[in-house]
Amino acid sequence: MTRIRHEARYLEIDGALGYVEQAYAEGACVEPPGEGVPVLCLHTAGQSGVQWRRTTEELAALGYHVIVPDLPGHGRSEPARTGPVEDLAQYAQWCQRLLTALELERPYVVGCSIGGKIALELAVRAGGELAGVVALAAEAGPGRVNVAGLRREMQDLAAPSRSDRTYLGTLAVVGSAVPPATAELIATMHRREDPAVSSADLIGWGTHDVRDALAAVTCPVQLVAGQDDLWLDVERVRRTAEALPHGQYELLPGVGHYPMEEVDGFAGLLDGWLRRLSRDRAAAG
Template identity: 35%
Template sequence: MADDGITAGYVAIDGVRTFYEETGPDDGEDVVLVHTAGADSLEWRYVLPELGANGYHAYTLDLPGHGKSLPHPDGHLANMHAIAEFVWSFADAVGVDAPVVAGCSIGGDVVLDLAAHHADSLTGVVCLEGALRTPTYPEGFLAMMETASGMPAFERFYHHASIHCHGEDAIRERVEEHAFFHQHAIQEVTHADLTAWNKHDVRERADEITCPVLYVYGEYDYFLPREYVEETADALPSCQLLTMEGIGHYPMLESDQFVDEMLSFLEQSSDR
């Protein structure tokens, strides 16, 4: 898969020098992609060029303190709404209009938060492995992660976690690639991300998510219990649930089927 047509740049958002990649025609429908905890925009490298090749104007950014973006001046963001509003400010700064927003894991929570507060300004949402609420980590685990002494060799932990949370049908070379760059996650940043994940809860605003939602769940995802997925799918006014067999926590990396499903959803959303 070629990366032709992708450009990169920086934009100042809330005092943060923010890195992003962009592809597709300027007059294409806008799409914004959000990465997972501790990671960066590389996670979307198999999706971004496909969006551009199919006529969409797509962006993926590094959240504050991730990848090539500098940290937020207020410290690492440990609140999902604050992260979502940062993404919304990014969209405004680059001139995005009525986008489809897509995200995985904490990115999935981010796009549901965006829909809960900005549904009238969105064309649609693609939520992978997120939910209306995600209180899935024991507080003791997060407390251990808070310092290097509490969780020594964090990098190796994240490397192995990245391998084992993929499904049995995941494309194996991508699993190894993902584990390689995921081990470079910064512990303090990842701790803030997972704290935001644990506190995230927009159930009271579920009725506000009136835009179309493609909700993608890998059946092998052990980070997100099925009960939270079913709760979310039942509560959303306009939700298409796609359960991917043999796939885990990172559908956009694990399977080319995801790209086809996303393109189909984008086409349906644009026809509304």
């Protein structure tokens, strides 16, 4: 039986403490891509690395070095010194500093929702330093959200209905193939979010745009959309993949906005995409 080693620590990044968990197999070797290949896993708006709780150990058992941070202001990480972050490029810069602090070379980056957009931002900024990117539930253009409404909401975040809206909104975007008990658990976990942080994240979702930079991305990118995802226009996700020099697109039937929480055995699915990225990078020279 493969033994998985877990580590958790705080790192000071940009003047604040960031929380990061790591997992890897002791004595395991999987080829390709091989033992210890780092995979940075990024969470969705307002949430934390806990969203990867059912993926981390299984992915580590496949031979990967899994890194799961809480972005600034999320989970156990301290807030950014400048307050809630509305520019997803700021999160991408934070991730670059995290990877440098951990001395990780040629990582894969996997993210969902704003995490997927941050992954695309990293592909634009530092594609030559990445093994590849998997962007779940994300497109290159601005996400579909009422930015003006969110800015107004930032003035009144104490409304008691906010937690209920998060809960019901999460249920609405979980895929039709997800068992009701699993959907209930996902929604219950999500209502823990900080309203100020999640609203700022969604402003970032609605304003982030890297469409003009896609042609220069050098690393392979896998775009993934859930067929039942009400947050996305899946055609825009497909077009993002087509605009990339080394882009792939896959649509998941019956899946919504949170594949890593909705799909049983998601680590195996992710492993398949990472292996494809490895082959694509080798083919590209």
